[in-house]
Amino acid sequence: MLDLKELILIVKQVCIDNNLNVEINENSSFIGGESSLDSMTLVQLCIALEEKAEEFNFSFDWTSEKAMSSMNSIFKSPESLCKEFNRQILLSKNL
Numbered sequence: 001m002l003d004l005k006e007l008i009l010i011v012k013q014v015c016i017d018n019n020l021n022v023e024i025n026e027n028s029s030f031i032g033g034e035s036s037l038d039s040m041t042l043v044q045l046c047i048a049l050e051e052k053a054e055e056f057n058f059s060f061d062w063t064s065e066k067a068m069s070s071m072n073s074i075f076k077s078p079e080s081l082c083k084e085f086n087r088q089i090l091l092s093k094n095l
Helices: 004-017 040-053 079-091
Strands: none
Touching: 004 040, 004 079, 040 079
């Protein structure tokens, strides 16, 4: 399982790689008017999470209907993204 602190470290590394100077913490927003990330950085974060998923032997699906829904978006916060990542790990183990 991925813990919230590790997810935040991944986000921070993606921001550093993109020369994006923003503060990332548990309360950061990844979408909407108060977003800490631009769209390109958000895509690169998803790619980084796909790579992280390989360590857990599953395929992270960030393009699902749930992920793209504005009301229930997994990108609202680090916590929601971490929960979705871990939910997908559990689903992959139960198949």
